[in-house]
Structures are given as C-alpha cells and as structure tokens.
Amino acid sequence: MLALIIDPHPRVVHDHPEPARATGEAIVQVHTAGVCDTDLQILRGYMSHRGVPGHELVGHVVEADAPGWLGRRVVTDINAGCGHCASCMTEGGHHCATRTVLGIAGRDGAFAERIVMPERCLVPVPDNVDDDRAVFAEPLAAALHVLDEVRGMTSDAVVIGDGKLGLLTAMALVGEITDVTVVGRHRDKLGLAESFGARTCLEAEAPATLRANLVVEASGSVSGLAAALRIVRPKGTIVLKTTTAEAHTIDLAPVVINEIRVVGSRCGDLRRAICVLSKLDPTALIEARYPLSRADDALRHAGRPGARKVLIDVG
C-alpha cells in the first residue's frame, strides 16, 4: 500500500506491507491524517522510530472482530497496551510497560492507506463532527488533559507557544479559567488565539511582570521550560507538554526555592475530545493539505517556522 516511511529519511513508497490484524484488532482505512510536531521530532531522532509515522487520523473500519465496528467512522487512542495490566484496566494503557504507540513506538502510523489498532482503542465519530474536525481529536485530547491539572484554579493561566498544541490548549483553557494568555512568536497565530477569547503577547514583548499560577509549556522548544519558570508564581504549576530529541540545560533551583510543581502531560481522553469537537471548531488551524503521495512535501511544509496544521488526505 501507499505510505510514508522513515528509513531514516522520509520517503513515500508504493509497496509498504499491508497491516496484519490479530484477534481483537481492527483495520482502519485512513481518510485524513494530521502532522504533529512530534512527527517532526521523530524525523530528528526522537524515540528512534522507524517505519510509518503519524498518529492523528480519522478513518473508517474495514476489518474487525466485532461486526458493529465495520464501516464505522472512527478516531483512535494511540496507545496500544497489553490490555490486561493495571494501567490498561484503569487508564486505557497510556502507561502500559509493553505498549506500542501508533506512529511513535513499535507500531506503524497513519501516514498510510491503512492502520491496525486494538478495537478497544477506537472511538466512534458522530455525524455532526466532520472529518476535518475529527482529525483534531488526538491533539485536542492532549490539550484537554491539561485541565486535569487545573485543580481548582479559576484564573491566571499562561500558555507558552502559539503552535498547534499551544493554540488547542488555549482553546481548552478558555472557559475554564479567566485570563488565559498565549505567549507566542507569530502575530497571525496570536490573532487566532484572540479570536477564541485568549489574551496574547509576542514573546519578545512579554512584560517582565507576567505571572500566572498555571503555565503550560507547549513551545516545542528546549527554551520553553526556562521561560515557564520565570512566569510561574511560587507554589504554582507548570504543565510540560514539549518532548524534544535534545536534552535541556536548565537551572532547576527555582523549582525547589519556589516549590513549583512541574507535571508532565501527554495523551488525553479521545471520547472527551470528540464530545468537545461537536461544539468547538478548530479547523481555522488548518494551513495546508497534501495527498498521501506527497506526504514528504507535507512534512517539509509542517516544518516551516510558524506553520499551522498540515493535513494529509489519504482518501
């Protein structure tokens, strides 16, 4: 089948093997996939992933054990756990020690005609959420997961980063918290953040007095945590979203002195995201779309500084 593979550079191939389905798994025909900054990090060596990248998708089920799935339009949780450990029983296998992760670790991803995932990872998409919205389910779930750290805070949040995840996170926080400020580098994307109710400021113009109880570090850059440490109030919380292939060099004494809570936050609940997507429309984030046969161009486009969401149409 048609797919983009990393070997170790990205290239489109026509003869990638069809995914093989085990009991309890489903084959999903991909309609559209989204390019995430994590895909770009993978190209730089993050997770040493080889094979097909891509973990944001909407599609429909073409093979499954349970007949109810056949033909259903779906999105999917990207963590394929063992299905029977404590993590799988209580939190969908997000921390299962033997998990594979779609397009990131040990499992071919969505920049291909078809993928295979356990049926238990699939989430049906209702008719009022079209494909262009549904393809945001995975990153929006990750953004909504930040709300789990809000813990009674009602005001003052700063999101560092006006990239795709930063903007989705700001969307998730507006309405839950008053005074959400996005600090970014791109006037056009900050304009988008303003359009859904966030305050904004350019990083270069951020006042030295900017402070918040909750700071979400979604800059995609190793410098983001240091910026977050300058902004967060004593005893405040930093939610760390950025994963990079590089190590940070950072003075962590302020974490101890100011008793900061730095919380890593990764994947969220796809059902919650699909539910929110019936009311929230993130499609203004879409900047470009490419056919799967030009997925390598899609990755290059997504790598441009300031690029918004790039979609890959599979069919």
Next chain:
Amino acid sequence: MLALIIDPHPRVVHDHPEPARATGEAIVQVHTAGVCDTDLQILRGYMSHRGVPGHELVGHVVEADAPGWLGRRVVTDINAGCGHCASCMTEGGHHCATRTVLGIAGRDGAFAERIVMPERCLVPVPDNVDDDRAVFAEPLAAALHVLDEVRGMTSDAVVIGDGKLGLLTAMALVGEITDVTVVGRHRDKLGLAESFGARTCLEAEAPATLRANLVVEASGSVSGLAAALRIVRPKGTIVLKTTTAEAHTIDLAPVVINEIRVVGSRCGDLRRAICVLSKLDPTALIEARYPLSRADDALRHAGRPGARKVLIDVG
C-alpha cells in the same frame, strides 16, 4: 562579635557588627548551629550570599518586644517575610516576594554569637528536647515537608542520597509509608538508615528494576534528578530537594512521556519538627563539633565526602 563571614572566602572575624533589632524582632543568643549542604553551596556561589551563613540553630532570646520571649529557648523559621502579604498571612512568609532568609539571602545567619529574626518566626523548644536535638528542627522540618506530597501513597518510596537531608527524610517517611529505600554511597550512613527501619542499597549496586511511586531527590548532586527519573513509576512523584549552584543538563522527555510530577520542596513547619523531635532522636547523625572560633574548620570538615552533621558550638 565573633562570627564566620563569607567575603568571598570563609573566615572567622572578631569584630562583626552586632545585629540591629527593629520593632517586632528578637535578638537570639546562639547556643549551637548546624552546617547544612546549602552552606557549602553558598561557598560555591549559590544565592550570591555575602556576610554570615548558617540557618540551623538553637539559642535563647536576649532581646525582644514581647517580654514573654526573654530567656526562652528557641529555634526559628528562616524566612523573614514582610509580615502582611498573602504569603505571610497563609504560609509564614515562605514565598513572600520581599523576604530575607537567615544566612542565605539578605540576612546574616547563625554562625555568629547572635542573630536577629522577627518574633513571629520563633518557635519555643520544650524542656524534653535538648539543644543537640533542637538544632535539627530546621532540616527535619524540611524533611517532614515531603510528607505533604505523599497524597495517599502508602507504600514504595525511594530516597536518593544518604546525606543529612536524605537520612532525615527517610526518618520522616518510615512509619508513614511501608518500604522506604535509601539509595546512597556510604555503607556507614546506610547502616544508620537501616537502624531506624529503612531498606538501603548502595548506588552502585541498585537493581535496574528498582521502582517507586515516590522518589525523593536529596542527593545534593546534579545527577540526582536523572537517577530519580529512572526509578519513579509512570504517574509517580519526584520531590526535588537538591539546590545547587550549577545548572542541570537533563533529558526531560521522560517527565512528559511518563507523566511524572516533579515537585520542588524547601522549608517546612518548625512547630511540627519540634513536636516530632520530642519522640525522634536524630543525634546519631552528629559527626563532629567545633567552637565558633574554628567555624572555618567546621565548614571544611562538613565538605568532606560522606560527612554527617557537623555542629558549631557558640556558647
């Protein structure tokens, strides 16, 4: 008066100015002071502190506004806040933006005949807690503060570091949590940890499978956090105690991937510590004592690898 000053190297002087008392403050005659690793970090440039270091002490009040304090044996919270901001009202000024900190920031410390502190920072010492126990009140309070992060955990804690703070933290955790393991570098100090009920293992012999829900990083070394990240379970908590003058270089991707909570933890509640000291005896940690006139030798001794608590007797 007699004092040890940092200028920028440590030296004992006989003519250090007497501390000046403002309204609401008390002069405390120091009996005994303890050397903390933070003092050694200050010698290396941490906090750029100049003047007298030292923040662990027991003494008695020789001047105060409130007559009830005169002659009282006391220990003291080291954070001298403004006394009227929200932090001062709710948490003893530990995060007051304009605070000075005894022997650490903007206020001469306890390696001197006398100190001055706000009366509101003083905590009386009952007769059943002698000076050699009471001088542990400040570091024990910091150790007990870790319990505020235990949040319902009942088993599995690892303390990285068999230094003074590591051992006090293990003492604080034993009894609250089953299976507390101290990972250290010194057989004699690990023997001490075993004597009060902790499991122990030498860092070089720590099994690769060692895992815990709660890891306290009290190694005093920049390498401690990386070790903690290898040990902590997914969704677990790392309590960060180490402050150093150097920056860390560290790969923080595991914090995000495993959704770890890294919580800085600094000073605790001196009243709670004094209460615990009436039952708990940490004096086995004392390794050596020097008169104030040889405080520079005390600092050198405390800087030896593996040194336990060094006390400075003031009189």
